[in-house]
Amino acid sequence: MDITYNKNGMLISAVSEFNLDQTLDCGQCFRFDKADDGSWRGVAGGCAIVARSTAGGILIEGAASDDGEFFKRYFDLERDYAAIRKSYLAHPALAPCAEFAPGIRILRQDAWETLISFIISQNNNIKRIKGIVSRLCALLGEPIGGGEYAFPSAGVIAAANEDDLAPLRAGWRAGYILDAARRVHGGEVVLDDIARLPLDEAQAALRVIHGVGPKVADCVLLFGMGRTDAFPMDVWMKRAMATMFPGNTAADFGEYAGIAQQYIFHYARMNPEMCKTL
DNA sequence: TGCCAGGCGACGC
């Protein structure tokens, strides 16, 4: 993997198993949208960026000139996905999932943003989740240029009330957002500490928050804390497990179960006929 | 139009 800088921005090259469309459109993040020219515009690391696939690699515009380390971590670039994927190809049911979108990388997003985003995600659809997150940032986040806003801090949200959040049109999730903000801002929930706990303890620590159950906790651990041992089970995964992996559990998918989960989730969502119950 | 959406908490048993 190489990271170089030119007049257009930061260029990430010589990385296998890294596809921008697959990574940003597989349901793990809600702050990027694809523009008409095929580029992805959104916010990462507090910067408004434009990411695009070029002949030379992935080009990031808008990143600070010393953000190579940030994006290595954000896109999980130092993990050997080729080796992980190869181990999945031997499994007859897992192979088609790992082949379908080989360029998925599990993002290491900000834990706080991931927590609120996946609280919003419950019983919701991805398009509307993006809308609510976007309105939350515009309402309470700092403008960062390019028409974008940073994700609001726990302190700012904790100072709001349900009426303040009404413009989000988040429904009953607004109370959950406030509870999360107050517990994080108040120090009862310390996300950096939780990230290092054994999986069951980390799940329990997150579930102290009203509106965080097993699925949201696992999403926060996987997409916001780099915990590839977390295995979120949403409606799509439940269908896929019942039809494609009967009798299997997260434990059957090994140390990187969360990565396998994302291949399966994305495959199931894009090929719903494969996990229809009879 | 009615069903569904990356679920969860409350409640009854």
Add this chain to the structure above:
DNA sequence: GCGTCGCATGGC
């Protein structure tokens, strides 16, 4: 412990 229910909002 487990099943069921309602939940606000809007995408399709």
